[in-house]
Amino acid sequence: MADIKQKRILYSEEDLKKRVTELGEQISRDYAGRDLVIIGVMKGSLYFFSDLTRAITIPIGIDLISIGTIPNTTNRTGIVRITKDLDLDITGKDVLVIEDIIRTGLTTAYLVQNLDARKPESICVCSLLLLPDQQLINVPVKYFGYEITNEWLIGYGMDIRERGRNLPYIAEIEKTSG
Amino acid sequence: MSILTISRQIGSFGDEIAETIARRQDCELITRSGLIDRFFAQTASERDRHLLNESAKYFLNISQDGLTYLDILMRSLTEMARTQSAVLVGFGSQVIFADDPEALHIRIEAPVKTRIARIRKQYHVSEEEAASILETADKKHKRFVSVVFGVNSSDSSLYHMTLNTAQLSADECVSAILSIQKEHELRLRLERENKKSETVDHQCDVPIFKNAAEAEFARILDMYQIKWQYEPKTFPVEWDAEGNVTLAFSPDFYLTKFDTYIELTIMNQKYVTEKNRKIKKVRELYPGTNVRIVYKKDFHSLVERFNGGVS
Numbered sequence: 001m002a003d004i005k006q007k008r009i010l011y012s013e014e015d016l017k018k019r020v021t022e023l024g025e026q027i028s029r030d031y032a033g034r035d036l037v038i039i040g041v042m043k044g045s046l047y048f049f050s051d052l053t054r055a056i057t058i059p060i061g062i063d064l065i066s067i068g069t070i071p072n073t074t075n076r077t078g079i080v081r082i083t084k085d086l087d088l089d090i091t092g093k094d095v096l097v098i099e100d101i102i103r104t105g106l107t108t109a110y111l112v113q114n115l116d117a118r119k120p121e122s123i124c125v126c127s128l129l130l131l132p133d134q135q136l137i138n139v140p141v142k143y144f145g146y147e148i149t150n151e152w153l154i155g156y157g158m159d160i161r162e163r164g165r166n167l168p169y170i171a172e173i174e175k176t177s178g
Numbered sequence: 179m180s181i182l183t184i185s186r187q188i189g190s191f192g193d194e195i196a197e198t199i200a201r202r203q204d205c206e207l208i209t210r211s212g213l214i215d216r217f218f219a220q221t222a223s224e225r226d227r228h229l230l231n232e233s234a235k236y237f238l239n240i241s242q243d244g245l246t247y248l249d250i251l252m253r254s255l256t257e258m259a260r261t262q263s264a265v266l267v268g269f270g271s272q273v274i275f276a277d278d279p280e281a282l283h284i285r286i287e288a289p290v291k292t293r294i295a296r297i298r299k300q301y302h303v304s305e306e307e308a309a310s311i312l313e314t315a316d317k318k319h320k321r322f323v324s325v326v327f328g329v330n331s332s333d334s335s336l337y338h339m340t341l342n343t344a345q346l347s348a349d350e351c352v353s354a355i356l357s358i359q360k361e362h363e364l365r366l367r368l369e370r371e372n373k374k375s376e377t378v379d380h381q382c383d384v385p386i387f388k389n390a391a392e393a394e395f396a397r398i399l400d401m402y403q404i405k406w407q408y409e410p411k412t413f414p415v416e417w418d419a420e421g422n423v424t425l426a427f428s429p430d431f432y433l434t435k436f437d438t439y440i441e442l443t444i445m446n447q448k449y450v451t452e453k454n455r456k457i458k459k460v461r462e463l464y465p466g467t468n469v470r471i472v473y474k475k476d477f478h479s480l481v482e483r484f485n486g487g488v489s
Binding site: 069079080104106107109110113114134135136137138139 | 398399400401402403404433435436437438440468470472476480
């Protein structure tokens with residue numbers, strides 16, 4: 001952490017708690033009487049997922065998914081694959097995917113495509129942070145915490161080289177930190 | 179409405195494949211015996227229906243309506259196709275819908291040896307008996323299409339795709355057909371949109387990227403298994419007094435699943451301004467068209483990030 005320089009706290013622990021509670025209430029209202037499964041995308045959404053699901057007052061199913069890349073020797077970019085799949089069957093269920101941040105939307109698009117093939121009743125996304133200026137793909141974002149313009153952030157699940165996820169707030173960091 | 183015709187050889191698993199597709203698509207499965215009861219219940223006597231089941235030539239006879247049974251069949255099927263999707267198996271449906279751009283025609287085959295083995299297993303018969311069943315069925319199938327429509331059912335030009343179930347499992351065939359059907363429907367939808375909006379359709383062109391950045395971007399999309407088309411459409415945005423197009427815009431990529439056009443702008447600022455002007459016009463003239471721009475700076479950070487792993 002020594003080389004990660006925090007510029008300022010963008011969202012404090014209290015800010016996050018308040019916003020997550022609001023999102024939880026809204027989701028509880030919107031999905032009342034439905035069969036909702038909430039899927040957290042590891043590891044970035046870990047704390048958001050944990051706090052949000054506890055702020056939801058209706059009974060829900062919860063599951064986690066994780067994706068990674070397989071390097072390809074003939075193609076510099078490799079391919080994306082699911083490294084930890086769902087344990088629950090989502091067929092015929094309402095699905096809400098929880099992301100920490102949506103930048104280009106490519107990762108979320110991959111997940112939505114993949115989950116959609118399992119024939120859920122509906123599939124929507126809830127992201128704590130959105131970068132609308134960088135978003136390339138229209139993913140079905142139904143809920144979001146904050147719209148932001150700066151992606152150099154750390155804390156509340158977000159990391160720099162796997163450090164800083166555990167900070168209870170979201171901080172803006174110096175670009176040189178990455 | 180989507181029409182899928184499946185021509186199959188006996189012992190090719192064609193019937194099973196058709197049934198699975200109809201079930202998965204939640205649409206009607208229409209076979210020869212089913213259609214005779216469905217379309218000729220009012221216009222043909224029980225005897226006529228029996229003869230239609232037995233004889234190909236009988237379809238050319240004149241019914242009590244003054245039309246041939248074949249005319250009635252074709253008219254009924256065409257009307258049905260306007261209102262519902264269906265999977266049609268056999269009875270020359272590939273010929274009836276040959277000129278329908280919405281229809282997809284599939285042929286399911288397997289080598290004789292494989293089909294004989296399957297018939298033996300299915301009917302518990304000897305190899306000779308299985309060979310005889312196969313020969314009779316093949317002759318009848320060929321004869322029906324030949325007598326009624328004057329074509330050879332094994333002519334490959336009648337089909338969009340032929341699948342060999344000795345090499346592919348029934349499940350693989352179902353997946354292949356559903357996949358091509360999805361792509362086909364997408365292409366038709368874009369074609370319809372092009373006609374409606376007078377945009378230009380390039381969908382059959384092979385993608386030849388104009389620069390390395392486009393190829394790199396295509397690789398990133400492939401990495402995420404996001405289906406794309408390269409410059410599938412040109413949007414006219416300015417016309418002269420005579421209605422000739424004087425300015426047009428062809429976005430680099432179309433992301434089919436997400437109905438999004440992507441334009442990469444990695445050149446000089448003066449061209450970027452021009453592109454932005456064109457995109458603004460596209461949004462004004464073609465409401466609902468979703469175009470996103472990737473600027474030079476964003477593109478480089480995108481490539482850098484994705485070459486390093488998942489974003």
